[in-house]
Amino acid sequence: MELGDASVPFPFDTHLLHFSEDAVALENELHKTFADRRLNRVNLRREFFFITPQEIRAALAEKLGNLLEFTDTPEASQYFQSRSAWPDRN
Secondary structure (H helix, E strand, C coil): CCCCCCCCCCCCCCCCCCCCCCHHHHHHHHHHHCHHHECCCCCCCCCCECCCHHHHHHHHHHHHCCCCCCCCCCCCHHHHHHHCCCCCCC
């Protein structure tokens, strides 16, 4: 599955690259950790959560130990360029 398809409005930014012996188990643990922060409560195949990069970093550091590289601030160029042209919603 490709994350940057038509089902999301902008390309994803990568914050962390980690090689895991059991990526499926790690993903399942993270889903359990953040289950109460799930965006879509009806379709559980939609794996989006209300969490910040700092929260996921803390959870990964707890589960994995030292993280070699992690990007806190996303590039998100298309998002920021688009946002500046959005109508004011006040």
